[in-house]
Amino acid sequence: xxxxxxxxxxxxxxxxxxxxxxxxxxxxxxxxxxxxxxxxxxxxxxxxxxxxxxxxxxxxxxxxxxxxxxxxxxxxxxxxxxxxxxxxxxxxxxxxxxxxxxxxxxxxxxxxxxxxxxxxxxxxxxxxxxxxxxxxxxxxxxx
Amino acid sequence: xxxxxxxxxxxxxxxxxxxxxxxxxxxxxxxxxxxxxxxxxxxxxxxxxxxxxxxxxxxxxxxxxxxxxxxxxxxxxxxxxxxxxxxxxxxxxxxxxxxxxxxxxxxxxxxxxxxxxxxxxxxxxxxxxxxxxxxxxxxxxxx
DNA sequence: ATATGTGTATTCTCCGATAAACATAAAAAC
DNA sequence: GTTTTTATGTTTATCGGAGAATACACATAT
Numbered sequence: 001x002x003x004x005x006x007x008x009x010x011x012x013x014x015x016x017x018x019x020x021x022x023x024x025x026x027x028x029x030x031x032x033x034x035x036x037x038x039x040x041x042x043x044x045x046x047x048x049x050x051x052x053x054x055x056x057x058x059x060x061x062x063x064x065x066x067x068x069x070x071x072x073x074x075x076x077x078x079x080x081x082x083x084x085x086x087x088x089x090x091x092x093x094x095x096x097x098x099x100x101x102x103x104x105x106x107x108x109x110x111x112x113x114x115x116x117x118x119x120x121x122x123x124x125x126x127x128x129x130x131x132x133x134x135x136x137x138x139x140x141x142x143x
Numbered sequence: 144x145x146x147x148x149x150x151x152x153x154x155x156x157x158x159x160x161x162x163x164x165x166x167x168x169x170x171x172x173x174x175x176x177x178x179x180x181x182x183x184x185x186x187x188x189x190x191x192x193x194x195x196x197x198x199x200x201x202x203x204x205x206x207x208x209x210x211x212x213x214x215x216x217x218x219x220x221x222x223x224x225x226x227x228x229x230x231x232x233x234x235x236x237x238x239x240x241x242x243x244x245x246x247x248x249x250x251x252x253x254x255x256x257x258x259x260x261x262x263x264x265x266x267x268x269x270x271x272x273x274x275x276x277x278x279x280x281x282x283x284x285x286x
Numbered sequence: 287a288t289a290t291g292t293g294t295a296t297t298c299t300c301c302g303a304t305a306a307a308c309a310t311a312a313a314a315a316c
Numbered sequence: 317g318t319t320t321t322t323a324t325g326t327t328t329a330t331c332g333g334a335g336a337a338t339a340c341a342c343a344t345a346t
Contacts, residue, residue: 001195106216135179
Protein backbone atom coordinates (compact mmCIF):
# COMPACT_ATOMS: atom_id res chain seq x y z
CA UNK A 1 0.00 0.00 0.00
CA UNK A 2 1.28 3.44 -0.93
CA UNK A 3 0.99 6.22 1.59
CA UNK A 4 2.40 9.69 1.98
CA UNK A 5 3.16 12.76 -0.07
CA UNK A 6 6.50 13.92 -1.47
CA UNK A 7 7.72 16.72 -3.69
CA UNK A 8 10.38 16.24 -6.35
CA UNK A 9 11.75 18.17 -9.26
CA UNK A 10 11.31 16.94 -12.78
CA UNK A 11 14.53 17.75 -14.60
CA UNK A 12 14.98 19.25 -18.04
CA UNK A 13 15.18 15.75 -19.47
CA UNK A 14 11.79 14.91 -17.95
CA UNK A 15 13.21 12.48 -15.47
CA UNK A 16 11.41 12.19 -12.15
CA UNK A 17 12.52 10.34 -9.02
CA UNK A 18 10.22 7.82 -7.39
CA UNK A 19 10.47 8.36 -3.61
CA UNK A 20 12.70 5.75 -1.94
CA UNK A 21 9.83 4.56 0.21
CA UNK A 22 7.89 3.56 -2.89
CA UNK A 23 10.67 1.99 -4.95
CA UNK A 24 10.59 -1.48 -3.56
CA UNK A 25 6.85 -1.77 -4.02
CA UNK A 26 7.00 -0.44 -7.56
CA UNK A 27 9.73 -2.72 -8.83
CA UNK A 28 11.67 -2.08 -12.01
CA UNK A 29 8.80 -1.63 -14.41
CA UNK A 30 5.59 0.29 -14.00
CA UNK A 31 2.77 1.82 -16.01
CA UNK A 32 2.16 5.53 -16.14
CA UNK A 33 -1.21 6.69 -17.38
CA UNK A 34 -3.74 9.47 -17.39
CA UNK A 35 -5.64 9.70 -14.14
CA UNK A 36 -8.72 11.49 -12.88
CA UNK A 37 -8.69 15.15 -11.86
CA UNK A 38 -5.76 16.04 -14.11
CA UNK A 39 -3.15 13.93 -12.43
CA UNK A 40 -1.19 10.91 -13.59
CA UNK A 41 -1.46 7.42 -12.12
CA UNK A 42 1.57 5.23 -11.70
CA UNK A 43 0.83 1.55 -11.20
CA UNK A 44 3.20 -1.28 -10.36
CA UNK A 45 3.02 -4.00 -13.01
CA UNK A 46 0.81 -6.24 -10.90
CA UNK A 47 -1.70 -3.60 -9.90
CA UNK A 48 -1.92 -2.55 -13.51
CA UNK A 49 -2.84 -6.08 -14.49
CA UNK A 50 -5.78 -6.21 -12.15
CA UNK A 51 -6.92 -2.78 -13.26
CA UNK A 52 -6.83 -3.89 -16.88
CA UNK A 53 -8.99 -6.84 -16.00
CA UNK A 54 -11.56 -4.54 -14.48
CA UNK A 55 -11.46 -2.31 -17.53
CA UNK A 56 -11.90 -5.32 -19.81
CA UNK A 57 -15.15 -6.12 -18.15
CA UNK A 58 -16.70 -2.74 -18.88
CA UNK A 59 -19.48 -2.81 -21.48
CA UNK A 60 -18.18 -1.90 -24.93
CA UNK A 61 -21.61 -0.59 -25.83
CA UNK A 62 -21.47 2.22 -23.31
CA UNK A 63 -19.90 5.41 -24.61
CA UNK A 64 -18.72 6.50 -21.15
CA UNK A 65 -16.93 3.24 -20.62
CA UNK A 66 -15.31 3.38 -24.03
CA UNK A 67 -14.01 6.83 -23.28
CA UNK A 68 -12.63 5.86 -19.92
CA UNK A 69 -10.91 2.76 -21.25
CA UNK A 70 -9.37 4.76 -24.05
CA UNK A 71 -8.15 7.37 -21.62
CA UNK A 72 -6.48 4.82 -19.42
CA UNK A 73 -5.17 2.44 -22.05
CA UNK A 74 -4.25 4.58 -25.01
CA UNK A 75 -2.98 7.17 -22.56
CA UNK A 76 -0.73 4.70 -20.79
CA UNK A 77 2.95 4.02 -21.20
CA UNK A 78 5.30 1.48 -19.71
CA UNK A 79 8.12 3.14 -17.83
CA UNK A 80 11.33 1.73 -16.39
CA UNK A 81 13.05 2.89 -13.27
CA UNK A 82 16.72 3.65 -13.85
CA UNK A 83 19.42 2.72 -11.37
CA UNK A 84 18.70 5.73 -9.22
CA UNK A 85 14.97 5.13 -9.19
CA UNK A 86 13.86 7.68 -11.77
CA UNK A 87 11.27 7.35 -14.53
CA UNK A 88 11.08 9.19 -17.82
CA UNK A 89 7.82 11.09 -18.25
CA UNK A 90 6.66 11.22 -21.88
CA UNK A 91 5.88 14.65 -23.24
CA UNK A 92 2.19 14.04 -23.79
CA UNK A 93 1.68 12.91 -20.21
CA UNK A 94 3.70 15.77 -18.84
CA UNK A 95 1.44 18.03 -20.81
CA UNK A 96 -1.78 16.27 -19.82
CA UNK A 97 -1.04 16.81 -16.16
CA UNK A 98 0.45 20.26 -16.81
CA UNK A 99 3.56 19.34 -14.88
CA UNK A 100 6.01 22.08 -14.14
CA UNK A 101 9.28 21.70 -12.31
CA UNK A 102 7.81 20.80 -8.94
CA UNK A 103 5.82 17.59 -8.91
CA UNK A 104 3.92 16.13 -5.98
CA UNK A 105 4.09 12.36 -5.72
CA UNK A 106 1.33 10.94 -3.57
CA UNK A 107 0.71 7.38 -2.46
CA UNK A 108 -2.97 6.45 -2.66
CA UNK A 109 -3.76 2.83 -1.84
CA UNK A 110 -2.59 0.71 -4.77
CA UNK A 111 -1.39 3.54 -6.98
CA UNK A 112 0.91 6.53 -6.99
CA UNK A 113 -0.37 9.86 -8.21
CA UNK A 114 1.66 12.59 -9.89
CA UNK A 115 0.43 16.16 -9.62
CA UNK A 116 1.70 19.53 -10.61
CA UNK A 117 2.49 21.13 -7.28
CA UNK A 118 0.25 24.12 -7.76
CA UNK A 119 -2.71 22.05 -8.91
CA UNK A 120 -2.22 19.76 -5.95
CA UNK A 121 -2.22 22.61 -3.48
CA UNK A 122 -5.40 23.99 -4.94
CA UNK A 123 -7.11 20.61 -4.92
CA UNK A 124 -5.98 19.84 -1.39
CA UNK A 125 -7.23 23.13 -0.04
CA UNK A 126 -10.60 22.50 -1.63
CA UNK A 127 -10.86 19.03 -0.12
CA UNK A 128 -9.73 20.21 3.27
CA UNK A 129 -12.41 22.86 3.26
CA UNK A 130 -15.07 20.34 2.30
CA UNK A 131 -13.87 17.39 4.30
CA UNK A 132 -16.45 17.83 7.04
CA UNK A 133 -19.34 17.66 4.58
CA UNK A 134 -17.73 14.85 2.63
CA UNK A 135 -17.34 12.79 5.77
CA UNK A 136 -21.03 13.30 6.51
CA UNK A 137 -21.98 12.03 3.07
CA UNK A 138 -19.58 9.11 3.25
CA UNK A 139 -21.08 8.01 6.54
CA UNK A 140 -23.72 6.27 4.50
CA UNK A 141 -20.96 4.14 3.02
CA UNK A 142 -19.85 2.98 6.43
CA UNK A 143 -16.64 4.93 6.94
CA UNK B 144 -8.60 1.45 23.82
CA UNK B 145 -7.04 4.88 24.16
CA UNK B 146 -8.28 7.23 26.84
CA UNK B 147 -7.05 10.41 28.47
CA UNK B 148 -5.46 13.71 27.52
CA UNK B 149 -1.82 14.76 27.79
CA UNK B 150 0.24 17.77 26.81
CA UNK B 151 3.73 17.52 25.33
CA UNK B 152 6.16 19.82 23.59
CA UNK B 153 7.11 19.28 19.99
CA UNK B 154 10.79 20.13 19.63
CA UNK B 155 12.54 22.06 16.87
CA UNK B 156 13.16 18.81 15.02
CA UNK B 157 9.45 18.09 15.05
CA UNK B 158 9.75 15.19 17.43
CA UNK B 159 6.83 14.51 19.72
CA UNK B 160 6.61 12.06 22.59
CA UNK B 161 3.83 9.50 22.68
CA UNK B 162 2.56 9.32 26.27
CA UNK B 163 3.96 6.29 28.11
CA UNK B 164 0.46 4.99 28.74
CA UNK B 165 -0.15 4.71 25.00
CA UNK B 166 3.17 3.29 23.93
CA UNK B 167 2.52 -0.36 24.46
CA UNK B 168 -0.74 -0.25 22.53
CA UNK B 169 0.80 1.70 19.69
CA UNK B 170 3.78 -0.55 19.17
CA UNK B 171 6.86 0.43 17.20
CA UNK B 172 5.17 1.55 14.00
CA UNK B 173 2.08 3.65 13.49
CA UNK B 174 0.35 5.79 10.89
CA UNK B 175 -0.13 9.51 11.30
CA UNK B 176 -2.67 11.19 9.05
CA UNK B 177 -4.96 14.15 8.58
CA UNK B 178 -8.01 14.00 10.76
CA UNK B 179 -11.27 15.86 10.91
CA UNK B 180 -11.56 19.27 12.58
CA UNK B 181 -7.94 20.20 11.96
CA UNK B 182 -6.33 17.61 14.14
CA UNK B 183 -4.13 14.65 13.30
CA UNK B 184 -5.02 10.99 13.80
CA UNK B 185 -2.47 8.47 14.97
CA UNK B 186 -3.39 4.85 14.34
CA UNK B 187 -1.65 1.70 15.47
CA UNK B 188 -0.77 -0.48 12.50
CA UNK B 189 -3.71 -2.85 13.00
CA UNK B 190 -6.36 -0.19 13.37
CA UNK B 191 -5.01 1.49 10.28
CA UNK B 192 -5.41 -1.69 8.28
CA UNK B 193 -9.08 -1.93 8.98
CA UNK B 194 -9.56 1.71 8.08
CA UNK B 195 -7.75 1.20 4.79
CA UNK B 196 -10.01 -1.69 3.95
CA UNK B 197 -13.01 0.56 4.30
CA UNK B 198 -11.37 3.23 2.16
CA UNK B 199 -10.46 0.68 -0.52
CA UNK B 200 -14.08 -0.17 -1.02
CA UNK B 201 -15.07 3.38 -1.88
CA UNK B 202 -15.90 3.93 -5.57
CA UNK B 203 -13.07 5.45 -7.63
CA UNK B 204 -15.64 7.05 -9.89
CA UNK B 205 -17.05 9.24 -7.13
CA UNK B 206 -15.30 12.58 -6.75
CA UNK B 207 -16.11 12.90 -3.05
CA UNK B 208 -14.66 9.53 -2.29
CA UNK B 209 -11.52 10.26 -4.30
CA UNK B 210 -10.97 13.42 -2.34
CA UNK B 211 -11.47 11.77 0.99
CA UNK B 212 -9.20 8.86 0.17
CA UNK B 213 -6.52 11.23 -1.07
CA UNK B 214 -6.76 13.27 2.09
CA UNK B 215 -6.36 10.25 4.32
CA UNK B 216 -3.89 8.26 2.26
CA UNK B 217 -1.72 10.83 0.56
CA UNK B 218 -2.00 12.81 3.75
CA UNK B 219 -0.75 9.90 5.81
CA UNK B 220 2.73 8.87 6.77
CA UNK B 221 4.18 5.85 8.49
CA UNK B 222 5.98 6.90 11.64
CA UNK B 223 8.34 4.98 13.88
CA UNK B 224 8.73 5.44 17.60
CA UNK B 225 12.34 6.04 18.55
CA UNK B 226 14.02 4.54 21.58
CA UNK B 227 12.52 7.14 23.85
CA UNK B 228 9.02 6.83 22.43
CA UNK B 229 8.91 9.82 20.13
CA UNK B 230 7.55 10.13 16.61
CA UNK B 231 8.69 12.51 13.89
CA UNK B 232 5.91 14.75 12.61
CA UNK B 233 6.35 15.62 8.91
CA UNK B 234 6.27 19.29 8.03
CA UNK B 235 3.09 19.15 6.04
CA UNK B 236 1.17 17.49 8.85
CA UNK B 237 2.51 19.88 11.43
CA UNK B 238 1.28 22.65 9.21
CA UNK B 239 -2.10 21.06 8.51
CA UNK B 240 -2.88 20.89 12.21
CA UNK B 241 -1.19 24.23 12.89
CA UNK B 242 0.86 22.70 15.67
CA UNK B 243 2.85 25.03 17.83
CA UNK B 244 5.12 24.04 20.65
CA UNK B 245 2.42 22.71 22.94
CA UNK B 246 0.52 19.73 21.58
CA UNK B 247 -2.40 17.97 23.19
CA UNK B 248 -2.42 14.22 22.75
CA UNK B 249 -5.80 12.71 23.32
CA UNK B 250 -6.88 9.09 23.35
CA UNK B 251 -10.14 8.55 21.46
CA UNK B 252 -11.28 4.94 21.19
CA UNK B 253 -9.11 3.26 18.57
CA UNK B 254 -7.05 6.28 17.67
CA UNK B 255 -4.93 9.00 19.20
CA UNK B 256 -5.55 12.61 18.26
CA UNK B 257 -2.96 15.38 18.09
CA UNK B 258 -4.15 18.94 18.58
CA UNK B 259 -2.53 22.30 18.83
CA UNK B 260 -3.10 23.23 22.45
CA UNK B 261 -4.88 26.47 21.71
CA UNK B 262 -7.17 24.93 19.10
CA UNK B 263 -7.95 22.15 21.52
CA UNK B 264 -8.93 24.55 24.28
CA UNK B 265 -11.17 26.50 21.94
CA UNK B 266 -12.79 23.37 20.56
CA UNK B 267 -13.29 21.93 24.01
CA UNK B 268 -14.94 25.09 25.30
CA UNK B 269 -17.24 25.14 22.31
CA UNK B 270 -18.27 21.53 22.83
CA UNK B 271 -18.79 22.10 26.54
CA UNK B 272 -21.07 25.01 25.81
CA UNK B 273 -23.06 23.03 23.27
CA UNK B 274 -23.09 19.71 25.01
CA UNK B 275 -26.70 20.04 26.05
CA UNK B 276 -27.96 20.63 22.52
CA UNK B 277 -25.71 17.98 21.10
CA UNK B 278 -27.06 15.46 23.55
CA UNK B 279 -30.56 16.28 22.38
CA UNK B 280 -29.66 15.59 18.79
CA UNK B 281 -27.84 12.40 19.66
CA UNK B 282 -30.84 11.07 21.52
CA UNK B 283 -32.40 10.42 18.15
CA UNK B 284 -29.43 8.24 17.32
CA UNK B 285 -30.05 6.12 20.39
CA UNK B 286 -27.13 7.22 22.56
C1' DA C 287 33.50 4.04 -43.62
C1' DT C 288 33.62 8.22 -41.18
C1' DA C 289 31.82 12.32 -39.15
C1' DT C 290 28.34 14.74 -36.77
C1' DG C 291 24.25 15.31 -34.10
C1' DT C 292 20.59 14.14 -30.89
C1' DG C 293 18.70 12.03 -27.20
C1' DT C 294 19.08 8.80 -23.41
C1' DA C 295 21.64 6.24 -19.65
C1' DT C 296 25.07 6.26 -16.11
C1' DT C 297 28.25 7.90 -12.78
C1' DC C 298 29.99 11.25 -9.55
C1' DT C 299 30.01 14.73 -6.23
C1' DC C 300 28.24 18.24 -3.26
C1' DC C 301 25.23 19.82 0.00
C1' DG C 302 21.56 19.66 2.95
C1' DA C 303 18.27 17.04 5.39
C1' DT C 304 17.21 13.68 8.60
C1' DA C 305 17.21 10.20 11.70
C1' DA C 306 19.76 7.41 14.97
C1' DA C 307 22.67 7.55 19.00
C1' DC C 308 24.06 9.82 22.93
C1' DA C 309 23.55 12.96 26.99
C1' DT C 310 21.37 15.46 30.58
C1' DA C 311 18.03 16.90 33.66
C1' DA C 312 13.79 16.56 35.83
C1' DA C 313 10.15 13.91 37.78
C1' DA C 314 8.12 9.91 39.67
C1' DA C 315 8.18 5.58 42.11
C1' DC C 316 9.54 2.67 45.67
C1' DG D 317 16.81 9.00 49.70
C1' DT D 318 17.92 6.23 46.13
C1' DT D 319 16.66 4.26 41.78
C1' DT D 320 14.11 4.15 37.73
C1' DT D 321 11.54 6.27 34.34
C1' DT D 322 10.57 10.02 31.43
C1' DA D 323 11.10 14.43 28.95
C1' DT D 324 13.88 17.10 26.23
C1' DG D 325 18.30 18.69 24.25
C1' DT D 326 22.73 17.96 21.52
C1' DT D 327 25.77 15.70 18.51
C1' DT D 328 27.03 12.79 14.84
C1' DA D 329 26.85 10.00 10.84
C1' DT D 330 24.30 8.46 7.13
C1' DC D 331 21.39 9.00 3.23
C1' DG D 332 19.16 11.10 -0.55
C1' DG D 333 18.26 14.66 -4.16
C1' DA D 334 19.86 17.68 -7.70
C1' DG D 335 22.81 18.92 -11.03
C1' DA D 336 26.79 18.44 -13.84
C1' DA D 337 29.70 15.64 -16.61
C1' DT D 338 30.50 11.76 -19.09
C1' DA D 339 29.57 7.74 -21.71
C1' DC D 340 26.72 5.32 -24.80
C1' DA D 341 23.39 4.23 -28.61
C1' DC D 342 21.26 5.33 -32.66
C1' DA D 343 20.43 7.99 -36.68
C1' DT D 344 21.60 10.72 -40.63
C1' DA D 345 24.57 12.66 -43.82
C1' DT D 346 28.96 13.19 -46.13
